[in-house]
Amino acid sequence: MVQAFPHLSFQDPLMIIPVPRSTQLCVITREGQVEFFDNNPNVRAKTLVLDLSSQCQAWNDCGLLGIAFHPDFGKPGSPNRGYFYAWYNYNAHPVPGPGTVSETIVTSDRLERFTISPGRTTAELKSGQVLIDQTDLSL
Numbered sequence: 336m337v338q339a340f341p342h343l344s345f346q347d348p349l350m351i352i353p354v355p356r357s358t359q360l361c362v363i364t365r366e367g368q369v370e371f372f373d374n375n376p377n378v379r380a381k382t383l384v385l386d387l388s389s390q391c392q393a394w395n396d397c398g399l400l401g402i403a404f405h406p407d408f409g410k411p412g413s414p415n416r417g418y419f420y421a422w423y424n425y426n427a428h429p430v431p432g433p434g435t436v437s438e439t440i441v442t443s444d445r446l447e448r449f450t451i452s453p454g455r456t457t458a459e460l461k462s463g464q465v466l467i468d469q470t471d472l473s474l
Contacts, residue, residue: 342379343372356409365398367391367423385449385458390425392442397424417451424471444471
């Protein structure tokens, strides 16, 4: 086995995808972090673009489970150039892990759009716009 990025580490990574119109990659972690880094085997730095850990229930089959970029992400002049979407299990007071979360905890399956403003490299939590918020009783 060869490590693709031997100088980087991630806590419980779930997904890696290319960042549109850039040379960067995006990794999401179960705990709710969205991180970008250069697609270079010698890369030593990553940028925490968004941290949902304060509202992301991250254990069992929960967590930040997916991310998608708007088709115009990174496209100069587009009003949608900073939009990306996160699918995660929302809890206003997440239970820390690892371990099993009590079945009595009520959470939501949430799709939320976040924005990286022009000239910035990060998205603020308050930029989120909830698109779907469905109660999840399956814990």
